[in-house]
Amino acid sequence: MALSQKIRIKLKSYDHNLVDKSAEKIVKTVKATGAVVSGPIPLPTHKRIFTVNRSTFVNKKSREQFQLCDYKRLIDIYSSNSSTIEALMKLELASGVEVEIKV
Numbered sequence: 625m626a627l628s629q630k631i632r633i634k635l636k637s638y639d640h641n642l643v644d645k646s647a648e649k650i651v652k653t654v655k656a657t658g659a660v661v662s663g664p665i666p667l668p669t670h671k672r673i674f675t676v677n678r679s680t681f682v683n684k685k686s687r688e689q690f691q692l693c694d695y696k697r698l699i700d701i702y703s704s705n706s707s708t709i710e711a712l713m714k715l716e717l718a719s720g721v722e723v724e725i726k727v
Contacts, residue, residue, distance in 0.1 A: 631701040631708075634724040635664070640695040646717045647697045653715055657708040659701050667696035 633650060637643045647664035654661050671693050678686040701708065717723060 629704060629727060631704055631712075632726045633699040633701070633712075634667075634726075635697040635699070636722040636724070637695055637718075637720050638693065639720055640693075642718045642720050643695045643697050646721045646723075647699060649715065649717065650699055650712070653711045654699075654701050654704075654708055657705065657711050659704040659708045661699065661701055663699035664697040665699070667698055669696070670694040 635643050635646055635650075637646075644664075651661050651664065671691055674690045674692070676688050676690065677684065678688050712725070
């Protein structure tokens with residue numbers, strides 16, 4: 625792997641605490657290897673709202689709303705070396721976080 629390659633990590637989860645803790649863990653391990661980190665940058669939260677009738681066929685005015693939010697963070701890593709990539713591979717993150725790595 626060539627030196628000073630840019631690595632972009634996208635984190636995505638339904639829980640904002642999990643995303644923030646995972647981003648903090650990634651930044652800490654990458655800084656320990658000596659690479660330059662930009663981020664975590666919060667990306668726009670995607671909210672999905674579902675409206676459901678409370679009863680099956682009467683009381684049309686009685687409804688319930690549910691909301692599902694996607695929280696996303698972006699981390700850019702510059703001047704990375706082989707130890708940075710090794711540290712990222714060994715890193716264990718929470719199970720509710722989706723990690724997407726682009727080199």
